[in-house]
Amino acid sequence: MKRQPLLSVKDLRVEFPTRRGVLTAIDGISFNLREGEVLGVVGESGAGKSITGTAVIGLLEPPGRIAGGEIRLKGERIDNLPPAAMRKLRGKRIGMVFQDPLTSLNPLFTIGDQIIETIMTHLPVSEREARDRAVALLEEVGIPAAGDRLSAYPHQFSGGMRQRVVIALALCAEPELVIADEPTTALDVSVQSQIIRLLQRVCRDHGTAVMLITHDMGVIAETADRVAVMYSGRIAEIGPVRDVIKSPSHPYTIGLMGAIPSLTGDHDRLTQIPGSMPRLDSIPTGCAFNPRCSLTMERCRIERPELMPAGESQAACWKLLETEGAGR
Amino acid sequence: MLAFTIRRLLQAILVMLVVALISFTLFRFVGDPVNQMVGVETTPEQREALRELLGLNDPILVQFGRFITKAAQFDFGTSYQFRQPVAELIGRRLPATLELSFVSAVFALLVGIPMGVYTGLHRDSVLSKLFLSISLIGISLPTFFIGILLIFVFAVTLQWLPSFGRGEVVQLGWWSTGLLTWSGIKALILPAITLGLFQMTLIMRLVRSEMLEVIRTDYIKFARARGLRQRSINFRHALKNTLVPVITITGLQLGSIIAFAIITETVFQWPGMGLLFLQSVQNVDIPIMAAYLMLIAFLFVTINLIVDLLYFRVDPRLRVERAAH
Amino acid sequence: MTNATEESAIKQEPRGRSRLSRILDSDIMHSFLRSKITILSAVVTLLFLIGAALAPWIAPHNPFDLASISILDARLPPIGMEYSDPNYLLGTDDQGRDVFSGILYGARISIAVGFLSVFFAAIVGVLLGLIAGYVGGKVDAVIMRVAEVQLTFPAILIALLVDGVARAVFGNLDRERFAFWILVFSIALSFWVQFARTVRGSTLVERNKEYVQAARLIGIPPFLIMIRHVLPNVIGPVLVIATINLGLAIITEATLSFLGVGIPPTQPSLGTLVRIGNDFLFSGEWWIAMFPGCALAVLVLAVNLLGDWLRDALNPKLR
Numbered sequence: 006m007k008r009q010p011l012l013s014v015k016d017l018r019v020e021f022p023t024r025r026g027v028l029t030a031i032d033g034i035s036f037n038l039r040e041g042e043v044l045g046v047v048g049e050s051g052a053g054k055s056i057t058g059t060a061v062i063g064l065l066e067p068p069g070r071i072a073g074g075e076i077r078l079k080g081e082r083i084d085n086l087p088p089a090a091m092r093k094l095r096g097k098r099i100g101m102v103f104q105d106p107l108t109s110l111n112p113l114f115t116i117g118d119q120i121i122e123t124i125m126t127h128l129p130v131s132e133r134e135a136r137d138r139a140v141a142l143l144e145e146v147g148i149p150a151a152g153d154r155l156s157a158y159p160h161q162f163s164g165g166m167r168q169r170v171v172i173a174l175a176l177c178a179e180p181e182l183v184i185a186d187e188p189t190t191a192l193d194v195s196v197q198s199q200i201i202r203l204l205q206r207v208c209r210d211h212g213t214a215v216m217l218i219t220h221d222m223g224v225i226a227e228t229a230d231r232v233a234v235m236y237s238g239r240i241a242e243i244g245p246v247r248d249v250i251k252s253p254s255h256p257y258t259i260g261l262m263g264a265i266p267s268l269t270g271d272h273d274r275l276t277q278i279p280g281s282m283p284r285l286d287s288i289p290t291g292c293a294f295n296p297r298c299s300l301t302m303e304r305c306r307i308e309r310p311e312l313m314p315a316g317e318s319q320a321a322c323w324k325l326l327e328t329e330g331a332g333r
Numbered sequence: 334m335l336a337f338t339i340r341r342l343l344q345a346i347l348v349m350l351v352v353a354l355i356s357f358t359l360f361r362f363v364g365d366p367v368n369q370m371v372g373v374e375t376t377p378e379q380r381e382a383l384r385e386l387l388g389l390n391d392p393i394l395v396q397f398g399r400f401i402t403k404a405a406q407f408d409f410g411t412s413y414q415f416r417q418p419v420a421e422l423i424g425r426r427l428p429a430t431l432e433l434s435f436v437s438a439v440f441a442l443l444v445g446i447p448m449g450v451y452t453g454l455h456r457d458s459v460l461s462k463l464f465l466s467i468s469l470i471g472i473s474l475p476t477f478f479i480g481i482l483l484i485f486v487f488a489v490t491l492q493w494l495p496s497f498g499r500g501e502v503v504q505l506g507w508w509s510t511g512l513l514t515w516s517g518i519k520a521l522i523l524p525a526i527t528l529g530l531f532q533m534t535l536i537m538r539l540v541r542s543e544m545l546e547v548i549r550t551d552y553i554k555f556a557r558a559r560g561l562r563q564r565s566i567n568f569r570h571a572l573k574n575t576l577v578p579v580i581t582i583t584g585l586q587l588g589s590i591i592a593f594a595i596i597t598e599t600v601f602q603w604p605g606m607g608l609l610f611l612q613s614v615q616n617v618d619i620p621i622m623a624a625y626l627m628l629i630a631f632l633f634v635t636i637n638l639i640v641d642l643l644y645f646r647v648d649p650r651l652r653v654e655r656a657a658h
Numbered sequence: 659m660t661n662a663t664e665e666s667a668i669k670q671e672p673r674g675r676s677r678l679s680r681i682l683d684s685d686i687m688h689s690f691l692r693s694k695i696t697i698l699s700a701v702v703t704l705l706f707l708i709g710a711a712l713a714p715w716i717a718p719h720n721p722f723d724l725a726s727i728s729i730l731d732a733r734l735p736p737i738g739m740e741y742s743d744p745n746y747l748l749g750t751d752d753q754g755r756d757v758f759s760g761i762l763y764g765a766r767i768s769i770a771v772g773f774l775s776v777f778f779a780a781i782v783g784v785l786l787g788l789i790a791g792y793v794g795g796k797v798d799a800v801i802m803r804v805a806e807v808q809l810t811f812p813a814i815l816i817a818l819l820v821d822g823v824a825r826a827v828f829g830n831l832d833r834e835r836f837a838f839w840i841l842v843f844s845i846a847l848s849f850w851v852q853f854a855r856t857v858r859g860s861t862l863v864e865r866n867k868e869y870v871q872a873a874r875l876i877g878i879p880p881f882l883i884m885i886r887h888v889l890p891n892v893i894g895p896v897l898v899i900a901t902i903n904l905g906l907a908i909i910t911e912a913t914l915s916f917l918g919v920g921i922p923p924t925q926p927s928l929g930t931l932v933r934i935g936n937d938f939l940f941s942g943e944w945w946i947a948m949f950p951g952c953a954l955a956v957l958v959l960a961v962n963l964l965g966d967w968l969r970d971a972l973n974p975k976l977r
Contacts, residue, residue: 351807469966473959475916477912484939485948596917614822619822630811
C-alpha cells in the first residue's frame with residue numbers, strides 16, 4: 006500500500022484580483038511530496054514557483070488568495086486553517102528559507118536573539134536549553150566559534166554565513182518540510198554549491214523534506230529526487246529527476262534542457278526557446294506554451310492538456326497522446 | 334564612534350558660528366544700534382563717544398570676535414525696549430517655554446507612537462481611518478486656530494480651564510514651575526495640547542508609514558515564516574526598526590516645538606520666550622532677536638547631537654566595525 | 659521570481675491608444691475618480707479659487723469701501739440668530755464689515771500669497787537643485803549645507819526674522835505698504851529647500867546617464883540637457899511638493915498675519931480676520947473669528963487632501 010504523502014497539493018488555484026480583472030497566478034496544480042524527499046520546482050520568473058511555496062506556508066500577500074483546491078500536510082488540510090493555528094504550524098512543521106540572506110535577518114537583533122526566540126516559540130524548553138540548541142545548530146551549519154557568534158549582529162556575517170544562519174533558523178524547531186525559495190540566487194557563485202550541499206546534508210540528517218524552488222536546472226540535477234517544471238502557473242512536467250533530465254517529454258522541458266550548459270560538452274551550443282512566457286493577463290487558450298512550441302497542433306490551441314503519464318514521469322502535452330502506445 | 338562624535342561636534346560648532354554671524358549682522362547692520370539707544374536730543378559728539386565705547390569703530394572681525402565671546406557668556410547686551418540685560422529677560426521667560434514644550438512633546442510621543450503603530454498594522458480598520466482623518470485635520474488646522482477653538486470650547490463655553498497665563502507658579506531657585514500647583518497644571522493643559530497636536534499627528538503618520546514599510550521587508554516575512562508570535566513581530570521586530578527615523582524626526586520636532594511655542598504663547602498669553610521674541614520683532618528690538626536666534630540654534634544643535642548619539646543605541650550597524658567574514 | 663516582479667508585470671499598460679484615452683484610463687485618473695473625498699476636495703478648492711478671484715464681483719459688500727460700511731451695523735450676529743440682519747449672512751465685525759465678504763476678500767489675499775510664495779520657492783529650489791546636482795563639488799556642498807542649516811529652522815521662525823529685518827530696514831510705515839511682498843518673499847525663502855533637494859537627487863542620477871555624456875560630446879550645452887531631460891523627470895515630485903507646500907504656505911501666511919507681523923488689517927487676509935475676531939471671542943461675538951478660521955481650515959484641508967492624493971497616486975508604494 007502506498008504511504009500517505011507528507012505534503013499533498015491538489016488542484017491548487019491562486020488568484021490576484023486587480024482592477025483589470027482577476028489574474029490567475031496558479032492554475033490548478035497538483036503534486037505530492039514524500040517524507041524526506043527533495044522536490045525541485047523549476048521554471049522561469051513568473052511561472053508561479055514562489056507563489057506555490059508561499060501558498061503552502063500560508064503567507065500569500067493580500068490581495069492574493071487561494072481560490073480553489075486543497076493543501077494537506079500528513080492528510081490534514083492546512084489551506085483553510087485559522088490564522089493562529091497556521092502561525093503555530095509555520096516554523097514548527099514547515100520551515101522556509103528565503104532568497105536573500107542579506108535582508109532575511111532582522112538587522113537590529115543578534116542572531117542568538119533571533120534563533121533563541123524562534124526555538125522558544127515552538128519548543129517547550131528553557132532559555133538555557135534554547136541557547137545550547139542554538140549553538141549546536143550553528144555548529145551543524147558550519148559556523149565557526151558558534152558560541153561566541155550568538156551575540157553577533159547579522160551585518161557582521163558575510164552573505165554565505167548569513168544564509169547558513171537562515172538555514173539554522175528554518176530548521177531550529179525540527180520541521181518536517183522546508184521550502185527553500187531560490188536559496189542560492191543572491192549568493193556569490195563560489196559559495197552557491199556549498200550552501201546547496203549544506204542544505205541537502207542537514208535536511209537528510211534531520212529527515213526533513215525539501216521543496217527547492219529555483220530556476221537553475223543544474224542545482225536541481227545535483228540535489229533533487231523529483232522535479233516539477235512549471236510554466237505559466239501550471240505544471241508542465243513532473244517526475245524523477247533522472248527521468249526528466251534524461252528523457253524530457255514536454256517540449257518546454259526539452260527546451261529548458263537545451264539551455265543548460267553541460268560540463269561534458271555534449272551540446273556544442275546552447276539552444277534557446279524563442280519568445281517569452283505570456284503575461285498573466287494574456288495566457289492563451291489551450292496549452293499555455295503553444296505560441297512558443299515548435300510542435301503545436303490544432304488541439305493545443307483549443308484544449309488545455311492535463312498531466313498524463315510519460316514513462317516514469319507525467320507531462321501535460323497533447324503530443325504524448327499521439328505517441329501513446331508507441332513506447333519511448 | 335569617537336571620530337563620528339567629534340565630526341558631529343565640529344559640524345555643530347560650524348552651524349553655531351553661521352548663526353552667530355547672522356545674529357551679529359542683524360545686530361550690527363540692521364538699524365544703527367546707537368540710534369536705538371539714545372534720544373533725539375543727543376549731540377553728535379555724545380553719539381560718537383557711545384560709538385567708541387560700544388566698540389563700533391573697531392574692525393568688523395574684532396567686533397564679531399567680541400560678539401561671540403560675549404555670547405558664549407550669555408551676554409547679549411541690553412534690550413532696546415525694556416532697557417534691561419537681554420540674558421536676564423530671557424532667563425526669566427525660559428522656564429515657562431521649556432515646561433510647555435516638554436509637556437507637549439511628551440504628549441505628542443505618548444499618543445502619537447501607539448496611534449501610528451495601530452494604524453500601520455490595521456490599515457483598513459475603522460479606527461485607523463478615524464485616526465488618519467483626525468491627523469489630516471490636525472495637520473490642516475493652523476496651530477493658532479486650534480488654540481482659539483480650544484479656548485472657545487473649554488474656556489469660554491464650558492469654562493473648565495483657564496484661557497491665558499500660567500496659573501500659580503512656584504519658584505525653585507531661579508526656575509519657576511507651574512507643574513506643582515493645581516492651577517498651574519490646569520493652565521498648562523490647553524496650551525500643551527495646542528502645541529503638541531501638530532507634532533502628534535506628524536509622529537503618528539511617520540510611525541505609520543515606517544511601519545507599513547518595515548512590515549513589507551524580508552526579515553519580517555522571514556519572522557512570520559518562522560511562526561513567531563504576532564505581538565513579538567509587531568512590537569519587537571518591526572517597531573524597533575521604525576525607531577531610527579522616528580527618533581530623527583522627533584528630535585527635529587522638539588526644536589520646532591520650541592519655535593512653534595511662539596504661536597501658542599501668543600494665543601494663550603503664556604509668559605515665555607516666544608512671546609518675548611514676537612514683541613521684539615514687532616518693536617525691532619534687535620538684541621533680543623539676535624539672542625533668541627542664538628538660543629534656538631543652540632537648542633537645535635544640542636538636540637541634533639543627542640539624536641545622532643541615540644542612533645548608536647538603536648542601530649548596531651553603526652556601532653561596530655565590520656567583522657571579519 | 660518575487661511577488662514584486664509579478665505585480666509589475668500586471669501593472670504594464672497596453673500600448674497604442676490615443677493620448678486622451680490613456681489619460682482617462684491612467685492610474686492617476688482612476689484613483690481620482692475612485693476617491694469621493696478627492697473629488698470633493700478638488701471642488702472645494704475650485705470654489706475657493708473662483709470665490710477669491712471674483713470677490714469684487716460676487717461679494718455682497720465691499721469691506722474696504724468706507725462709504726458703504728456703517729458702525730451701526732457693527733457686531734451683528736449671523737443669520738439664524740437673534741438680532742441678525744438678512745443682509746449679512748455670517749454677521750458683521752466690530753466696524754460693521756460683512757464677515758462673508760471679508761472672507762472672500764481675505765481668501766483672495768491668502769491664496770495669492772500662498773501661490774506666489776510657493777511659485778518663487780519652486781523656481782529658486784529647482785534652479786539651485788539643478789546647479790548643485792549638475793556642477794557638484796564645492797558649489798553643491800555649499801548649497802546643500804545652507805539647505806541643511808536652514809532645514810533645522812522652522813519656516814515660521816525664518817519668516818518672522820525676515821519680517822523683523824524688513825521692519826528695521828523699511829520702518830513700520832513703509833513695511834505696511836510692502837507687507838504683501840515681504841510676506842511672499844519670507845515664505846518663499848523658507849520653502850525652497852525641499853524643492854532643491856529633490857531636484858538635486860534626480861539631477862545626480864540623470865547626469866551620469868549615457869545620453870547626457872553623449873550629448874556633451876557633441877557639444878550641446880549641459881545645462882540645456884539638464885533642463886530638457888531632468889526637468890520633465892522631476893515635474894511630478896515638484897508638483898507634489900508644491901501642492902503640499904501650498905497648504906503650508908497658506909497656513910504660514912495666516913499664522914504670521916495672526917501674530918500681527920503679516921498682512922495689515924487695512925487689507926485683511928484670513929489670518930488677519932481671525933486676529934481681529936480673537937479680541938471678541940470672550941464678549942460673545944464668536945462669529946468674527948470662527949467663520950474666517952473655519953474657511954481657512956477648510957481651504958487648507960482641501961488643498962492638503964489633494965496633495966496627499968497626488969503623492970499617493972504618483973507613488974503607489976507609499977500607500
